[in-house]
Amino acid sequence: RKEVEQDPGPFNVPEGATVAFNCTYSNSASQSFFWYRQDCRKEPKLLMSVYSSGNEDGRFTAQLNRASQYISLLIRDSKLSDSATYLCVVNTRAAGNKLTFGGGTRVLVKP
């Protein structure tokens, strides 16, 4: 089983719609969680950290469910520019504070 698993998609989303997707992680000792965004053939860029109580950044909302070991990302009022691959990233201090990346969820926002 992969340490961090994501539905690869693609999620085809009409412009203006809401899309949500999850990421599951296997190590219960994981401590920090992030969502990164990666555009085609570009470097990953931090979208947002994920906090235990959930957090929002504009149209983006991230949630953490420690009991079920998953995090989620919700995008409201999708824009064409939101089309990208979203990487779920988990930090486990016991593993030397290394980040483990999921394979990414591809989102395509269409007019």
Added chain:
Amino acid sequence: DADVTQTPRNRITKTGKRIMLECSQTKGHDRMYWYRQDPGLGLRLIYYSFDVKDINKGEISDGYSVSRQAQAKFSLSLESAIPNQTALYFCATSQTGAANQPQHFGDGTRLSIL
């Protein structure tokens, strides 16, 4: 200017050649990392360094070596390149501190081994 700079951006070479990928950063971060990305597999950690005297293997270090020449420089070498090392390679940096420090990536090096 980019905070994390990788050179070269693209490289095509032949099997058996020695290749060095270079990474430099102006962020003042202590920690540096090398990843490779393959379609469908996400990013996988090759090597990482928490300071100049600290080098650690990641999950896929076989066939690779690294050198941390200075706090700002971390190079990755393929001693004898093979075709399955064809991939997109990323260097990243992060600050020492709490576990929630994110990583900052360079633009990537697209490497093709023929």
